[in-house]
Amino acid sequence: MATLFRAIRHNGKAAAGLLILIFFLVLAAVPDLIAPGNPATITNDVSLGISGQHWLGTTGFGQDILVQVVHGARPALLIAVVSGLLATVLSVLVGVSAAYLGGIWDDVLNLFTDVVLVIPTLPLVVVIAGYFSHHSITVMIIALVVTGWSFGARQLRVQALSLRNRDFLEAARVRGERRSYIIMFELLPNMTSLIVANFLGAALYSILTASGLEFLGLGDVNSYDWGTMLYWAQNQSALQTGGYVWAAVPGLCIALLGTAFALLNNAFDEISNPALRPVRRLRVAS
Incomplete structure (x- = not known):
């Protein structure tokens, strides 16, 4: 673990992606400390611009945009991490x-x-999310898992095929180890980098797809996260009426979180792939 963090610290992409991810993790962990209040609370300040009382202004319904953005980090990360993990x-x-x-x-x-x-x-994820949209986040996660596992399975199968007949696995078979033991303690540890990259790619797919579905109104529009913020901003013609912050900030948060997963994915590949490290060092030296 220490070696991994040391490698991340010396890789610019990994460090940038990790810092962005930590920022959103803090927002999700303690939203009430950063932006106290209920995102559903309606005030008399409708479509208010940036001010001292409302740092990002208010929505067309009078809700504080900053409170909604901060409290929207938790469901966004929950969807990305749980869907990616499953x-x-x-x-x-x-x-x-x-x-x-x-x-x-x-x-x-x-x-x-x-x-x-x-x-x-x-089309499949749209049908699943649309048909069961009233079940909110649970069905959204199921839809993303059902449609997001197959590409990773193909990659992991190819990697496992290349390792199946290696000497250390043959030695475990000769010792009489069970198949489950060999897979869990001999095979999977040698595929850690690909598994982590698979998780990061699945998390990236999940956050972007979930936000797109919510923007189309196929999520729970009564919840408060970044995708539904975009849905209501579009529904109320925020860009046409001057509510640029209402539409731009949640979109920027989605883009930044997706960028964090993408940077970590690319950087982890560079860190874990021995074929990439010498080439990059030679280029720097020249």
């Missing part, structure tokens, strides 16, 4: 099991992965 777990279960077990298991699980891969993702 999709990654499913990818590991399907992809690694198929590669290591081989035979009929590989054929069946690989066929299942291929079928999910060829299904158009956007």
Whole structure:
């Protein structure tokens, strides 16, 4: 762990992505300390600009934009992290099991992965989220997991196939270790970098897709997060009536959180891939 943090500290992309992510984690952890108040509270100050009382102004309904933005960080991160984690777990279960077990298991699980891969993702997630939109965040997470695991499973299967016949795994088989032990304690630790990259990619997909669905009104429009803020800003023609902050700030937060996951994903690949590090050092030296 110490080696990982040391590597992140010396990688500009990783450090920038981690700082952005920590900023939003703080917002999600203690929103009442940063912007106390209820995001649903309606005041008499309708469509107010930036002021000392309302630092980012108010919405067309009289709600404080700063309070909504800060309190919206928690559901956004919850969707990204939980969806990314569950999709990654499913990818590991399907992809690694198929590669290591081989035979009929590989054929069946690989066929299942291929079928999910060829299904158009956007229409499927729109149908799921739209049909069950009244169930809010739970169904949103399920929809994102169902549509977001297959690509990672294919990547993990390929990596596991390349490791399946390595000497250290053969040695574990000769010792008489169980298949579950070999997968958990011999195979998966050697795939850590790819699993982490898979999680970061799934989290990025989740936050962008969830925000897009909420913007279209396919989430719970009565909740308060960045996607629904964009929905209500568009619904009330905020850009046409001068409410630029109402539309711009939640959009900027979504973009920054997505950038954090993307930077960490790219940087982690550079950190964990031995083929990239010498090339980059040679370029710097020249």
